[in-house]
Amino acid sequence: MKEKLSKDIDYLISKESQVKSxxxxxxxxxxxxxxxxxxxxxxxxxxxDKLFDVLExxxxxxLRAIEASKILRLEKLQSQIEEYQGLLENNGxxxxxxxxxxxxxxxxxxxxxxxxxxxxxxxxxxxxxFRPAAQASFEDFVVDVTRQQEALxxxxxxxSGLDIPEINEEQCKIYNKALICWDHPQxxxxxxxxxxxxxxxxxxxxxxxxxxxxxxxxxxxxxxxxTNSCYTFRVRGYKGSICSPWSxxxxxxxxxxxxxxxxxxxxxxxxxxxxxxxxxxxxxxxxAGFPLLLGAERLQAGCYTTLDYIVGDTGIVKGKHFWAFHxxxxxxxVKVGVASDSKIQEWFHNSRDLxxxxxxxxSGHDSGSxxxxxxxxxxxxxxxxxxxxxxxxxxxxxxxxxxxxVSRILPMPSCIGICLDYDKGRVGFYxxxxxxxxxxxxxxxSGKMYPAFALMGSAGVHLEETIAAKYLDYxxxxx
Numbered sequence: 271m272k273e274k275l276s277k278d279i280d281y282l283i284s285k286e287s288q289v290k291s292x293x294x295x296x297x298x299x300x301x302x303x304x305x306x307x308x309x310x311x312x313x314x315x316x317x318x319d320k321l322f323d324v325l326e327x328x329x330x331x332x333l334r335a336i337e338a339s340k341i342l343r344l345e346k347l348q349s350q351i352e353e354y355q356g357l358l359e360n361n362g363x364x365x366x367x368x369x370x371x372x373x374x375x376x377x378x379x380x381x382x383x384x385x386x387x388x389x390x391x392x393x394x395x396x397x398x399x400f401r402p403a404a405q406a407s408f409e410d411f412v413v414d415v416t417r418q419q420e421a422l423x424x425x426x427x428x429x430s431g432l433d434i435p436e437i438n439e440e441q442c443k444i445y446n447k448a449l450i451c452w453d454h455p456q457x458x459x460x461x462x463x464x465x466x467x468x469x470x471x472x473x474x475x476x477x478x479x480x481x482x483x484x485x486x487x488x489x490x491x492x493x494x495x496x497t498n499s500c501y502t503f504r505v506r507g508y509k510g511s512i513c514s515p516w517s518x519x520x521x522x523x524x525x526x527x528x529x530x531x532x533x534x535x536x537x538x539x540x541x542x543x544x545x546x547x548x549x550x551x552x553x554x555x556x557x558a559g560f561p562l563l564l565g566a567e568r569l570q571a572g573c574y575t576t577l578d579y580i581v582g583d584t585g586i587v588k589g590k591h592f593w594a595f596h597x598x599x600x601x602x603x604v605k606v607g608v609a610s611d612s613k614i615q616e617w618f619h620n621s622r623d624l625x626x627x628x629x630x631x632x633s634g635h636d637s638g639s640x641x642x643x644x645x646x647x648x649x650x651x652x653x654x655x656x657x658x659x660x661x662x663x664x665x666x667x668x669x670x671x672x673x674x675x676v677s678r679i680l681p682m683p684s685c686i687g688i689c690l691d692y693d694k695g696r697v698g699f700y701x702x703x704x705x706x707x708x709x710x711x712x713x714x715x716s717g718k719m720y721p722a723f724a725l726m727g728s729a730g731v732h733l734e735e736t737i738a739a740k741y742l743d744y745x746x747x748x749x
Contacts, residue, residue: 461507
């Protein structure tokens, strides 16, 4: 027994720092409880003051309405009394009529009597259909407070008063920064402020600490996140001292490397007849072009136009970089990847308007001869995307790469990412929505490497926009 007691004491002594930490935490909790209690009292008092103000305003409005109706009714009744007093003998209309009957001038009598007769007829009809000009009852002004009394009787503290916010994964975006958006599904009980918490998933630490930030809208941009990492996000709402439960946790994956920013190069020598570049240089579309349309009457056999190339305006000479873009779902054929400056010059100098259907290395057509080239290290790598599909190249140095045609065809991601590790000479192609690598291979990085794109037929590519630090917050009415 003595040995057991000694072990228990040793255990408690070894946990002394933990006990002190918990005592400190309890002390802070006491201060927070006292502060929140005072705030709750102030808010309760303020709520009752608001009720008193509403009741006082309604009371004053009701009394003014009753007083105005009373005055109007009395004025109508007084006017009616005066009108009927004129019908008495020697008064008003009757007295005037009696004087007219005494008139001796016939012409004057006829003229006055005609108008007087009409007035007397109206007065006679009024006597026959007597009706007070106003009602004495004020039954329309009875205030029914039954429901309000019941509601006030049931007035009590609410356990929360706020519904749980929900992080909208469709509106969330993680690229160079993370944009986290949320809303209230019930559209009721919206909070005044929010606390957004996030933490990095760490295999070495079982329960890493949360980082938090106060937000006054329903979206927040988070900066300085580590690359190639998973982050968990959650949010709760506050209205005064009342807070909602935490939202469902959402896990998002950051890009495998820092984001590489560039625009399409409008001076690279691309075919402006067929490639339409927008003013911001972040989107390009392919079209037939006038030369092909004007010469179409001479086309009697099958043919196809060459791939039209366009590249980024910034090259890479070291480090690891990631960029993302969207291929329009209607696109017929698009090739995306990286290429060296020397290979790009070769492409632009050897471009042709029309070509026969024989296979070329960068044409995207499958003749089987691509195995000769793909096994050897090349200063470029392009994969084919089109018809809402992503095509893994037929041959690959990776032993696990699929060889079967069906397994090489994947659904086209809504956002495609490319990661180039210049120093290691590797390029990877990603589903950028999930940050999942779809295909990776070696590439010869002996020169300056550029993001490269090639389009054939109806096609379009739109570069993913970086998230600015002053990103516009989602307004409540738009959510």
